[in-house]
Amino acid sequence: MAKPLIQIEGLYKVFGKQPKSVMPMVHAGQSKEQILADTGHTLGLKNINMTVNKGEIFVIMGLSGSGKSTLIRHFNRLIDPTEGVIKFEDIDVMKLPAKELEQFRRHKMSMVFQRFGLMPHRTVLENVSYGLSIQGVKKGVRLAKAKEWLDTVGLAGYESQYPAQLSGGQQQRVGLARALCTNAEILLMDEAFSALDPLIRSEMQDQLIELQDKLHKTIIFITHDLDEALRIGDRIAILKDGEMVQQGTPDEILLNPANDYVEAFVKDVNRARALTVENVMKPPSRRITADTIGEALEQMKIIKGDYGYYVNDDGYQGIVTQDTLEEACCENDSQKLGDEFLEELAGIAPGAILETVIPETLEAEYSLPVIDKDGNLKGELSRRSLADVLGDREKCEGNTKTAA
Amino acid sequence: MAESSWLTKFPQMDRADLTGIRKSLDSAYRDFSREYGESIEAFFDPLLIFLVWFEKLLLATPWWLVIIVVTAIVYIACRSWKLCLGVVISFLAIGYFGMWENTMRTMSIITVCTLMAIALGIPIGIIMARSDKAQSVITPMLDVMQTMPAFVYLIPVVMLLGIGKIPGVIAVIIYAIPPVIRLTNLGIRLVDKEVLEAATAYGANSTQRLLGVQLPLAMPTIMAGINQTIMMALSMVVIASMIGVKGLGQPVLKSITNQYFTLGLFNGLAIVALAIIFDRVSQAYAKRSQRHMEGMQNG
Ligand SMILES: Nc1ncnc2c1ncn2[C@@H]1O[C@H](COP(=O)(O)OP(=O)(O)OP(=O)(O)O)[C@@H](O)[C@H]1O
Ligand SMILES: [Mg+2]
Numbered sequence: 001m002a003k004p005l006i007q008i009e010g011l012y013k014v015f016g017k018q019p020k021s022v023m024p025m026v027h028a029g030q031s032k033e034q035i036l037a038d039t040g041h042t043l044g045l046k047n048i049n050m051t052v053n054k055g056e057i058f059v060i061m062g063l064s065g066s067g068k069s070t071l072i073r074h075f076n077r078l079i080d081p082t083e084g085v086i087k088f089e090d091i092d093v094m095k096l097p098a099k100e101l102e103q104f105r106r107h108k109m110s111m112v113f114q115r116f117g118l119m120p121h122r123t124v125l126e127n128v129s130y131g132l133s134i135q136g137v138k139k140g141v142r143l144a145k146a147k148e149w150l151d152t153v154g155l156a157g158y159e160s161q162y163p164a165q166l167s168g169g170q171q172q173r174v175g176l177a178r179a180l181c182t183n184a185e186i187l188l189m190d191e192a193f194s195a196l197d198p199l200i201r202s203e204m205q206d207q208l209i210e211l212q213d214k215l216h217k218t219i220i221f222i223t224h225d226l227d228e229a230l231r232i233g234d235r236i237a238i239l240k241d242g243e244m245v246q247q248g249t250p251d252e253i254l255l256n257p258a259n260d261y262v263e264a265f266v267k268d269v270n271r272a273r274a275l276t277v278e279n280v281m282k283p284p285s286r287r288i289t290a291d292t293i294g295e296a297l298e299q300m301k302i303i304k305g306d307y308g309y310y311v312n313d314d315g316y317q318g319i320v321t322q323d324t325l326e327e328a329c330c331e332n333d334s335q336k337l338g339d340e341f342l343e344e345l346a347g348i349a350p351g352a353i354l355e356t357v358i359p360e361t362l363e364a365e366y367s368l369p370v371i372d373k374d375g376n377l378k379g380e381l382s383r384r385s386l387a388d389v390l391g392d393r394e395k396c397e398g399n400t401k402t403a404a
Numbered sequence: 405m406a407e408s409s410w411l412t413k414f415p416q417m418d419r420a421d422l423t424g425i426r427k428s429l430d431s432a433y434r435d436f437s438r439e440y441g442e443s444i445e446a447f448f449d450p451l452l453i454f455l456v457w458f459e460k461l462l463l464a465t466p467w468w469l470v471i472i473v474v475t476a477i478v479y480i481a482c483r484s485w486k487l488c489l490g491v492v493i494s495f496l497a498i499g500y501f502g503m504w505e506n507t508m509r510t511m512s513i514i515t516v517c518t519l520m521a522i523a524l525g526i527p528i529g530i531i532m533a534r535s536d537k538a539q540s541v542i543t544p545m546l547d548v549m550q551t552m553p554a555f556v557y558l559i560p561v562v563m564l565l566g567i568g569k570i571p572g573v574i575a576v577i578i579y580a581i582p583p584v585i586r587l588t589n590l591g592i593r594l595v596d597k598e599v600l601e602a603a604t605a606y607g608a609n610s611t612q613r614l615l616g617v618q619l620p621l622a623m624p625t626i627m628a629g630i631n632q633t634i635m636m637a638l639s640m641v642v643i644a645s646m647i648g649v650k651g652l653g654q655p656v657l658k659s660i661t662n663q664y665f666t667l668g669l670f671n672g673l674a675i676v677a678l679a680i681i682f683d684r685v686s687q688a689y690a691k692r693s694q695r696h697m698e699g700m701q702n703g
Binding site for chain 2: 073076078102103106107109110115116117118119120130131134135182
């Protein structure tokens with residue numbers, strides 16, 4: 001595997017007057033509440049270890065107060081850790097002297113803030129070009145660049161407005177344009193979309209995904225919304241009271257929650273929208289590859305079913321049922337298994353979002369074959385496995401409905 | 405008997421000792437002012453030269469030109485014809501009632517004092533905003549400056565520098581500077597933390613943060629401080645006239661000692677007119693420079 005871009009090891013953060021003096025208690029495993037009651041210090045982060053790879057969207061999530069903002073501010077050292085190592089490629093960020101830290105912030109990272117953090121006394125265009133102006137880029141050049149990014153985020157024409165004259169969604173676009181304008185390789189986004197209404201929010205998510213497809217940045221994204229995390233994250237880390245409780249890909253987290261806390265999170269998520277067919281399909285067990293009807297019936301006996309997916313050298317062809325085969329068999333069991341015995345049943349793609357295949361799965365008489373681009377049989381999706389995965393969700397939706 | 409008298413009578417310091425302390429402190433200060441008075445005076449010479457030059461300039465300029473220039477400045481600052489009309493009328497009245505020269509003198513000293521107070525006060529306010537330690541040292545000093553009766557600190561200033569313009573200016577500045585300092589400090593401390601964080605996150609160094617974010621965003625508060633400073637400087641004019649600062653304060657002082665009510669009233673009104681003009685102009689200017697905030701009130 002490639003070397004990680006950012007590496008965090010054994011990170012601790014204690015807020016208070018004398019953080020160092022509290023560290024022995026922290027290492028002794030005292031709880032956050034205990035430490036606060038005994039010493040008046042807040043344990044912000046506890047033993048965080050994580051790596052972020054180049055080009056991925058890494059989502060950090062957790063409830064309010066779990067330390068997300070604290071953690072993301074460590075990446076560019078807006079907050080200094082009490083203990084721990086932060087590495088960017090081979091640079092130890094903790095050891096950077098002030099001047100180099102400034103350079104590092106100017107060129108390597110840019111940040112989008114939860115409450116926008118725009119400068120109210122500068123126009124939108126000046127705000128977008130702020131990063132470049134700090135770098136000392138000439139006015140003409142930086143304003144031209146800023147204009148380009150403003151157009152990209154769909155705010156052409158707003159150049160000379162002030163932030164206060166824009167809506168929340170528009171202001172956050174300005175924040176995004178400002179972050180993109182410095183062309184830094186890492187984008188830190190602290191609950192960038194949380195202040196927006198659901199419609200604009202999903203629009204912004206789409207825009208981010210679209211931009212990421214073009215720009216291939218490394219994005220560290222914070223959210224307290226699992227749906228959002230699953231939608232845009234390549235990998236997700238879940239924080240609870242300053243501790244990392246689970247790290248993994250979206251489906252790892254959905255299907256194997258590490259503990260009750262994660263499970264509680266996962267319970268409320270719309271799995272149908274978060275999972276793909278691939279995540280829930282069963283391996284193909286009903287493969288029929290026989291040449292003749294007799295052989296096909298033999299194979300069907302082995303798989304203990306009354307139908308199967310017929311696959312030949314050209315891939316998946318269709319479905320055969322025991323009934324049709326037995327009828328044909330009476331006449332001649334060495335007859336070739338030809339097209340006339342096949343029933344048509346469209347396969348589904350492994351990458352399809354579960355939600356999109358629910359109707360087909362429910363309507364079909366048989367389990368649906370999962371077929372990849374090249375026509376290979378990858379697995380099968382039964383009504384039952386669909387119900388298993390969505391079951392919890394359905395139950396809890398039912399509960400909320402009766403409650404309401 | 406002497407043992408129990410402290411119950412009824414405060415165990416006061418021996419009178420002779422007290423006088424001794426007073427005398428030695430006074431003479432020490434007197435020695436100090438004799439020793440260094442001249443060099444301190446020399447230190448303030450450039451200020452005196454500027455003050456005299458500015459006063460002469462105002463006095464030598466024909467009255468109608470002064471009115472035109474002041475009105476123009478007012479118009480540029482606040483774009484209000486009403487205010488300009490008010491300025492013209494007040495100046496005409498001031499001149500008509502024979503207070504022109506004194507008004508010019510007062511205007512010159514107020515202008516200089518305000519400029520000095522801003523030039524000193526804003527940097528001090530910035531230092532206070534940057535360090536909690538500085539704040540905890542300077543705040544009590546400001547409290548003393550604001551509550552200590554002005555006459556008390558007039559004494560050492562006069563002892564050191566004699567009677568005249570410079571001690572007057574110093575007294576006025578001491579009295580009037582606290583609001584600029586306090587409100588600069590406050591304004592900077594109140595700057596939205598996330599905006600400042602954004603500047604830091606994009607790699608701004610401390611100068612870029614100060615000039616690009618903190619000062620501009622603190623400006624409304626700082627302007628309120630400047631406005632207060634001007635008002636306090638004007639109210640100090642009468643007291644400063646006791647140590648020989650010429651201007652509208654002197655006739656007021658004279659009318660107090662001689663019970664000339666009308667003279668006092670006229671000059672007092674002239675001070676009020678100046679105060680209103682300075683106040684409105686500085687406020688209107690502050691408002692106009694904050695136009696980008698307008699959207700916030702709407703939505
Ligand atoms: N400057 C500070 N001084 C003391 N405690 C702090 C400070 N900043 C954060 N904390 C504490 O650290 C913990 C985590 O705060 P943080 O802001 O990181 O939470 P968060 O996960 O970002 O929450 P939210 O979703 O509400 O933004 C909280 O318990 C908070 O009280
Ligand atoms: Mg937060």
